[in-house]
Amino acid sequence: MFRLLLSLSLLVLLTSGVRAQTAQQCATMEMDSLLRARHPELGTLNDFERALQRKMVEIKKQMASGRVGLATVITIPVVIHVVHNGEAVGSGRNISRAQVQAQLTTLNEDFRRKAGTRGFNDNPLGADIEIEFCPAIVNPQGQSMAEPGIDRYNGNRANWNRNDIEGILKPSSYWNPDKYYNIWVVDLNDAVAGGGQLLGYAQFPSQSNLPGIPSEGPASTDGVVIDYRSFGNVEKGTFPTMRDTYNLGRTLSHETGHWFGLRHIWGDANCGDDFCADTPPQASESRGCPVGRVSCGSTNMVQNYMDYSNDACMNIFTLNQKDRIRAVMALSPRRVSLLSSNVCGTLVAVRPVSNFRADNQQVLLGGQIKFNDLSDGFPTSWSWTFEGGTPSTSTEQNPVVTYTQPGKFKVTLVTSNAIGQSDPVTRTEYIEVLNQGLCNTVKNFDGTPTVLREVGGTGYVAGQNSRRSKAVSEFFANKLGYTNLAGASLKFGVAKAARGASTESVVTVTVWNGRGFQGGPGAVLGEKDVPLRTILDDVANNRPTTVTFDKNVPVSGLGFHVGVTFPYATGDTIAVFTTKNGESLAATSWRQNQQGNWLRYADSLGLNVAHNIVANVGQKPSVQIAASSLFISPGETVTLNARGAGIYNWVGTGLNTTLGPQVLASPTQTTSYTVTGSGLDLCSTTAVVTINVRAGTVTANTPLAEQALQVTPNPSDGQMMVLFSGPQRGTLTLGVRNLTGVELSRQNHQKTADLFQQTLDIKTAPPGVYFIEVRIGEQVFRRRIVKQ
Template sequence: GDEYLFVLPQQPAGAWMDYWFTAIDASDSLNMAQSDTSSYISGNYISYDNAQIDFVNSYGPSSLSLLNGTAVAITLPGTTDLVTALIRNYTDVNRPNDSMLIHVWDEVGGLPGTDLITPFKVFPEATLAEPNRITRVDLRPYSSQLSNLSGNVFVGFTVPTGEVWVSQTTPGVAGRTYADDGSIWANITDDYHFRAITDTFAGAPVTDFTYNSSADPLIAFSDISTNSPTSWSWDFGDGIGTSTSQNPSYTYTANGTYNVCLTTTNSVGSSTTCQLVTVSSIATVANFTASSTSFCQGTCITFADKSTNVPLTWSWSFPGGTPATDTAKNPIICYTTPGTYDVTLIVTNGGGSDTLVQSAYITVTSCPPPVAGFTALDTSVCIGDPVTFTDKTTESPNSWVWSMPGATPDSSNLQNPTVTYAATGTYSVTLIASNTVGSDTLTKANYITVNALPATPTITVGGSTTICQGDSVTLTSSSPTGNMWSNGMNSQSIEATTAGGYTVTFTDGNGCSATSDTTTIAVNSAPATPIIIAGGLTSFCEGGTVVLTSNTASGNIWSTGDTTVSITVSSSASITLSVIDSIGCVSAASAATAVTMLPNPPVPGITANGNVLTSDISNTYQWYMGSTLLTGETSVDYTITQSGTYSVEVTDVNGCSTMSNPFSATYTGLEDLPGKVQFKVFPVPSEGEVHLHLDAMERGDYLIELTNVIGEVIYTERMKDFSGKFMHTLALSEYGTGVYFVRLQSSGHALTRKVIVY
């Protein structure tokens, strides 16, 4: 609980110091601890940022900004030497740094001008552990160029290669940051954390003070600073007192040594000095505690001084105790006689003394001797198992002597010792327990039974210890029962499916265990799932094929049973493919490729109606005469112009085709009736009504017939010895949609017209 004050010695401006503290206590055994290391650079600090980091930026030819460099304007209120620059960089795993070229520029027109020093490279100090660590730039080697400076200078860097990251405050408030694009400097709104350390400013105050402690604890302070300071800031070092007076007085409330600091300021600058001030005239107030106030005779206890205001001497009185008096700060006193006792403490310091008497503070009772007792959690154990004996002695024992023949260790002075046994057998245990009054002995004969370890089990591998992903191998223990595998299974055999080491532990009826050696199973990854590449359409007409090819050159296993790289498929099927590698591992099956064979349409029939040949209904048609394709003849019917053998190829909606059987047709040669006869059939095609117009300018016999595609006569009109005009309307919608033929005959001649009703 003690506090210590350390003051670093004054150093010249720019001196870099690392410091730490080592503490060693007064224990019989060496106890030592060392603080973290701190760093300090001596001098006058100039900074404009608020130390808050909320953004980062980068410079250099590899940066997104492509900016060449950056600088911060430093204003020197008086003549001084620039000794150190501080630049807060940044880094993380995605933002590494390259070296920066350090510059100090003079001011030209409010912007960085010429270099005051020869630029030199420095690597940023930021690390992954300290990503915003400040980089320290020692400028003392350039003292001849950086001495007796005043006004504005610019501190910054350029980046020759790569990029350098900096920390910043966005938006900034100082307006002192500048960026260089390689041709011009521009002021930017961010505050970069660039700082300067200087020597004292010429004309700045040189702070100093004296103090008068004759009225301790009232201390009178007197400013003796030079160079006419205009303001003063005192810190009296107790965490409470401050003042802005030139010559204040301050009353301390506790004795101690305080680091008193004064900062003085004038129009040029400021400086600070500190002195240690000791206060010792506040009288101490006695107080103490004891580690115990009620205990058995023969007990020794510790008294702890709790007096305030830093006592310098202690005078204790302990009636009934040994020793009866003491001058130590925290004495140890023993009481051997039952009773009630006072304790007195007199403490003294430079402010006087104080006495505290605690009446009847200590109560010493007559306690009975101990009754020894102990237990063990398990009295039947295996060779090598730890056995912990737990003291159950009553009447406040304070020492223990254990005897444990056959154990390691075989004796102990601990209250609750732990031992092991290396051989089978039964063993006795003895405890002698003592307190301040006496002792007691307890022996438990044949208390511990030590059982032998079982035979170490072995593992039999039912195959190779290297398997393929998705496969398993059987591991079998040599013991039929009592097994516990390393994967948590408790059967005699297990199926190992994952890579790793497997052990089995056998436990016998006594609870004793033995563990097998490790059996290591390796699992090889399955080959990559293959891909089926189709060499054409996977949907084709009857009689067609498609070639399917694997993207793997070897080890192919098709669902058809083939093992080649490519297969030809001629019927409908769902095809999958797996691959087996050189060590026998099989991949997952590929995505299925569906192959569909489309049936060809039925063989079409052909009917003739005069010179008109008509096919069975299909999707598209192509007529042939012999083996010659009749160009443009793609309707359901075809009007022949000569006798011959004709056929039609029909194609269904799937694009599958079938050729009809050859059909022999005889051309009648009756295209026009003789004389002046006009015969019109319209409209064609028709939605249901068809009009017949006959204009016979020569008298004769006429026959008009309407037939369907299968030759059935639907309508007949006979006219004997007729001339003139004949008009008739046929309502074909009642017969349904389809193809019809109107035939006009007269004097051995005929004319046929096709009608389509939809």
Template sequence: MKRLLYVLIFVFAALKGVGQRVEEQCATMAMDSVLRLRHPELGSLEEFELFMKRKIRERGELALTGRVMDEVIRIPVVVHVVHNGENVGAGTNISAAQVASQIETLNEDFRKRAGTPGFNTHSRGADVEIEFALAVLNPQGQIMAEPGIDRVAGGRSTWTRDQIENLKTYTIWDPTLYYNVWVLDIAATGSTQLLGYAQFPVQSGLQGLSEGGGSTTDGVVVHVRSFGNTKKGNFSNLFPNNNQGRTLTHETGHWLGLRHIWGDTNCGSDYCDDTPTQASASSGCQVGRQSCGSTNMVENYMDYSQDACMNIFTIDQKARIRAVIANSPRRRELATSNVLGNTQGGVPVARFISDRQQVMLAGEVQFTDRSLNNPASWAWKFDGGSPATSTERNPKVTYAKAGTYAVELTVTNSKGTNVLRSPGFIEVLNAGQCATVTNFKGPQNLLREPGGGYVAGQNAAKITAVSEFFENPLGYTTVSGAKLKFGKVFMKDGAASEGVVNVTVWNARGFQGGPGSVLEYKSVPLREIALDVAANKATMVTFNREVPVGGRPFHVGMELVYEGDTVALFTTRDGEVLTGTSWRQKSNGDWDLNLQANGLNIAHHIEAVFGMKPSVQISGSDLFVNPGEAVTLQASGAGIYQWAANENMNTGIGPMVVVRPTKTQTYEVTGSGTDVCVDSASITIYVREGKITGNEPLTDVFEKSVKIHPNPSSGKVTVSMNNASRGKGSVGVFAVSGVRMKSLEIEKSTDELTVPLDLSNFSAGLYIIEIRVGADRAVRRILKH
């Protein structure tokens, strides 16, 4: 598999006025870094690649079932010709004929048209089925004197990249209606000449993309001397090796999500399996060039070969482009743009789009008019919406009741009226500010692992964790809990077991969208799971806090410990779900889809409990204690707390109480004073039978007596113990990789010892704490927020 590489903007260089190229260094990543620093809502390039991987896979699977088919898409183009006051057709104020020659070339290349330089007979060559047309209407709905050309008097002869980025912000046309192309003289840097660059697409589902997220700079920039095709006109101002219009083809490939074919590193990846790996950019037309064990595809539009040599997009490049068009904000809206004016001048044709078609309860939808032929008035009807009607051109509507609702738009001008009614256009989920979601569709199965054990539990393969991927399309910001349906549990110590399963939340920033960093975990006693299995019900887990997922995808699952205990989750039957969402972690720490690892297309029986507002959470300083031992219980998520009466509790009100149970006891707290999703939570503290006699192995007593609180923690931690061990020792903090991060020397001369530990300067994540006194040792995990 090709190695991940994250590159945003194409940089393509040539010596100005000479037929040579000099590759520019690092400008791509520098500009990308600036853009993402300004717009953190864009996320990382790695996240985009994970998103793309999923969407390409989903489209491929749907295509096999006939549920998705590619149609020819027409994209409206506006070319901003930035000049310095020259007459039309002179200098940088290029002619309409030169612009037309470029658009014609773009269509030849993206449509793989026979009889043109853009046609290729290679078996991997693809008709991308995207066409480009110069816009007919300007943003005011008026017919343009020169279709698709916006002439801008820039007031300077050459432009630096910083100047260009500023120019874009006040000359751009709505990027959901137009593909913006700026053509100007890019200033050379010494002997290096930049020919063009593009703004890469962003993934769907990110917040703030309509108004921010690079929306004021979206498009491509092309040097005026590499824009147009001398095969179609006498355009003598073009660079000799860049005079057939392939700079815009290359940049448009980037704008639609393609990477350089060599992955911008030695034998790197462009994420397309049918483009041979190559060592570096090509130059000239090195047909037959060999590198990285393959014959390089120097003819690919995403290489650096000269224009006359380029002639192919591949099937996998097409799949990537089509996934971008279907999912990326601004790109997908272009398919319904109304600026090509096909029937301009007649009765209006009602058309509209919305920023979403599936919403939660109390969710808001932004509708945007895309009607043709310049309507003068608009009359909307929103079944189930508030307002129910509107005469605004682009109204916002809120939906408060679950169901499927029609939207109707009537548009009118002096020539007549047209009505468009879309039944079932909006689906309002019975999922409000608080909701649960699952990929499980049943029936439930307990799948066995070849060699012994269970696919979704302990097994002979020593799988150390399993997880379920959640797309989170509605953008929920926090996860307050989870429900897991277990089908098997065995405890080696029976009713006295102190075994636990760690129910864990990860972000989805691992390889190919797999689990990345741990966001939260909660230890759930096997005893509790056993009771739920016997009652045939799911185990409810309330996390110690609201787990922030930031509106992005995430994973929920469990981590496994092989100490003789056995536990397994129910899953669907193989093939019951359309796309693989279940993951497993191998003993070496690597994650893999079940679909890839063992060919099983299954979903785990896991529900995530979402929240757009808080829920009452509860945590305890320990789960297993000796009779009468103190346990601190901490509640959060509300303003006022009331604990159910219990004789072993120091108080019944407030977020924190201390209990000293003499038998296994469940404690419940109810919160109020704040609008919450869930207003109560409970925790069970398990009390060991009888007191410690002193005859138990000292190491077992030591290990069980060590406590860390609070956990998870924002930084200040207390390590406490109460046992008979004596002597010098240490408290060490380790990263999960095993690297020691911190160490404290301690000496224990009494039964009780408390050690303060400050993790405030540590980054958020999971850490291992090792406590040693003499020959005795205990290990605990702690999550730093």
């Protein structure tokens, strides 16, 4: 949901699958396509719809009977973080108090459908959302604010990109989102790679159970980001920094809609679903103010705040959008807690009233739980007691507790300030510690195996395609806090070897942490090459491809991604099965576009699916196996290493021994080797690796391609040494290619000795996976590298 004014370079991104639009108002779907969220495992479409409809029916019954659970008019406390670069107040990025007040006035007009303002409409579908926004008068320490609702923050830089906003700015400047609606007003001039202008984006509400949005985002990033040139309203003052067209304050109205759980009116797909029945379907976003525009068999509601129309065109939220917002205010924990925040009212010094919430109430043995203080009255000290926990007591405001014994345990909190001490709050059997499921398989897939074709191009959504997607991934929330990932199973729906392609093609299964932008894939935690021939055989026999990683991948109790990176240089084609569109709405499927940006399918394609990927997780280790090479010539020696256990036994032909963590094998034909571990408490005691033997004459100790070409260090920062050994002599070409097969650099050298070595510098290339390629005579050697 970015409101983007796109330059020509961003228009190019459209062709590669980025849902950026000309003069786009919002990037929440795209930006939210990137947030370090931890999404719980959600149910099917029917589960979501039932939960949502139950809550909406409940709210409507309460309204009809006069027993309304929520106040008729809800007040939301707001803090606007004005992020500047040292400018004087009222100059440039350090916008004036009048500009802030003009924006808040506009926000209230739009959400209250106020007569006599641009926010009014007489459409029978139009709704007074009955939500008002008040500037906070006290800061998190309970001190009165010199400028109500305004936190001026010197970011010591002019412009901000998305990653730095999420990873640096927000975590260092946010105020408790249980007490404040955080709005960051920044210079987004550098927020879009390749040029173009981003107007804003939002984070969806956590644990709302609404269909079509992720379930949880971190507290440290919760809120809305708006470019300072689109914050305010020129009809309510003279604000020379504001741009044309988007200068009436509707960027914040739009992004606040997302913050309340509303989707784009076109459902981010051609005639897509925004989960509000009274917003007519439309083919795409609107531009300008095309009143009367017809698509998808109906007249489009181009005036809706959740479209991309000009600011002057927007003036309606609908009754169903109101229902969805009110359901969020009844269900989403951080939104609900805002109702009891007293930071807008008259400050009265009182003793605190204790309150708290745990980030999870169910944990595995040995798992950790973070407790969040929600107490009123601005306490200055905290006294926690954790039955069954370590530590058993704490004076921190938001402690983290480890539970090492099974059972159900109570938690008590007492808070104090200068006025006095609160009454204790005790919740019995609040935390449940499970002694089962310490070894488990987790998945999001629950539906019909489907191969999705790329719309408007060729190839596959979850595979190689004409848009040259670099990778796909499936997000696992890891709500029970598993620490180890031993392996995974991936069900491929398509596997084709290119004509004349090498029989040694591999596909890389990759694990990322979930700390990328808005919960997308972040750093690579582990990788495993899988021979294409294995996937071909698995697809032919309708079975999943099972992967055991070389060592236990540490997921550290946090969310993670498992997926596939696609090499385009080989010409092979693979695609992963997904559910049918609409069978899964947890927004867990992601793909990386050609520019390297990670986007959710739901946000960028309007597809609600999950990949058929199963992760093998545990609190205990598993036996792992690694081979020095997956392809050898007959009779060559390969080294096999086992990890995870104390004692190892090996089975397979051509072994030099059957005991120990490391053995040597010299098979003369393709052979599978099994290692069984013992001596420790394990999740999985066995692991298998297949060594593929090339056709040919049996030889001994022929240099392997993998041994001939070495790159060190790997991973690296881009500065590395390439070593190539072998008897070959003559002209040698040293090149670097990205995953799409594009050559980034090429050097020509002469190899005059057995060992060739050359320094290589790709520091200017973006982080990612690349191939080092050495060509000499008719032979080609490749080595995959990771630039951090």
